[in-house]
Amino acid sequence: MYAQMVDTGVKSLKHRSEMSADEQAFMARIDNESKIEPQDWMPDAYRKTLVRQISQHAHSEIIGMQPEGNWLTRAPTIKRKLQLAAKIQDECGHGQYLYSAAETLGVGRDQLLDQLHTGKAKYSSIFNYPTLNWADMGAVGWLVDGAAIVNQVVLQRTSYGPYSRAMIRICKEESFHQRQGYEILLTMMQKGTLAQKDMVQDAINRFWWPSLMMFGPNDDASTNSAQSLAWKIKRKSNDELRQMFIDQTVPQLEVLGCTAPDPDLQWNPETGHYDFGEIDWSEFFNVIKGNGPCNKQRLEKKVKAHENGTWVRDAAQAYATKQQAGAATKKEAS
Ligand code: 3HC
Numbered sequence: 001m002y003a004q005m006v007d008t009g010v011k012s013l014k015h016r017s018e019m020s021a022d023e024q025a026f027m028a029r030i031d032n033e034s035k036i037e038p039q040d041w042m043p044d045a046y047r048k049t050l051v052r053q054i055s056q057h058a059h060s061e062i063i064g065m066q067p068e069g070n071w072l073t074r075a076p077t078i079k080r081k082l083q084l085a086a087k088i089q090d091e092c093g094h095g096q097y098l099y100s101a102a103e104t105l106g107v108g109r110d111q112l113l114d115q116l117h118t119g120k121a122k123y124s125s126i127f128n129y130p131t132l133n134w135a136d137m138g139a140v141g142w143l144v145d146g147a148a149i150v151n152q153v154v155l156q157r158t159s160y161g162p163y164s165r166a167m168i169r170i171c172k173e174e175s176f177h178q179r180q181g182y183e184i185l186l187t188m189m190q191k192g193t194l195a196q197k198d199m200v201q202d203a204i205n206r207f208w209w210p211s212l213m214m215f216g217p218n219d220d221a222s223t224n225s226a227q228s229l230a231w232k233i234k235r236k237s238n239d240e241l242r243q244m245f246i247d248q249t250v251p252q253l254e255v256l257g258c259t260a261p262d263p264d265l266q267w268n269p270e271t272g273h274y275d276f277g278e279i280d281w282s283e284f285f286n287v288i289k290g291n292g293p294c295n296k297q298r299l300e301k302k303v304k305a306h307e308n309g310t311w312v313r314d315a316a317q318a319y320a321t322k323q324q325a326g327a328a329t330k331k332e333a334s
Helices: 021-031 044-063 065-069 078-103 109-117 134-155 161-191 194-213 225-230 238-256 281-291 295-308 310-333
Strands: 266-268 273-275
Touching (some): 044 295, 065 134, 065 295, 078 134, 078 161, 109 295, 161 194, 194 281, 295 310
Antiparallel strands (some): 266 273
């Protein structure tokens, strides 16, 4: 069902002396922090790696609307419903920015969507977990968007111009996502019943490890990191980003009065970071292979929504064709 690792043509890191003149000029631009723009020369593997990562990022934003959409009609107050509706709408917009960034690399949106719909393309593992109650809306906002923010803030400095600019715009909206999630949990912990407080801890127990998995496998198991870091597509490694997320999240956990489901989680004064337990990578690879709790449901819902939207796309296309014909007639007449 799920594709294996996408082949971007990168077998191993090239030494500068092995590079063509074009590649050396390209790397000189990367070295001095110039942004690579769509019309610039770029190695084919750089382009393929970007299409792979940006499209998976876009797919994640769109599929990520489902777990929260599941609770839109059941939000406890109109204020929570408005916040959640605004967040879901933002995620859709993030997906559009990212599909547009991917299209600057010469790939069509239909092709990207087909890869998603046929299970050839990945989206973030985290969205294959169910959202069982309202506390999950808090955990998703606080932990999932919190993890996404750590990753995306750093990605603002990615070497590809359109991706970097999409990240800058997306990051402006993400902090609201995380804050509204944290505020849901804080309200439940400070004003909720015992049962609601238990719901919060249960939601954290279920989303803690899958949120850590969002950053990808450990660096020594990351098939793309070395080249992506060399091209400054990635600016920090998976493990660096994961550690940043844990270090900033544990103090927030303590303010909630909750715990993480990790007995090995503790501050290490020597390293100045939190030590944490071993992630269950068999669960991660099982989920990205398509065997997570909600993979089938997420994809079926996405395909059905796309099919139901055919008439909207056809109408928009018919209108655009009519507009173009009208403009052409006007031009001839003038
Ligand atoms: N879910 C699914 N697949 C994952 C994954 C995850 N959490 N983490 C890694 N993988 C896949 C990779 O895609 C790669 O497979 P591929 O070669 O077939 O694409 C394989 O596992 C090995 O991982 P690597 O570390 O080699 O892959 P990357 O170098 O691409 O690093 C990444 C993974 C850190 C997720 C990187 O792709 C990245 O930074 N992507 C941009 C950020 C992103 O996509 N975030 C997803 C969440 S978006 C979100 O949460 C929206 C928010 O608003 C809610």
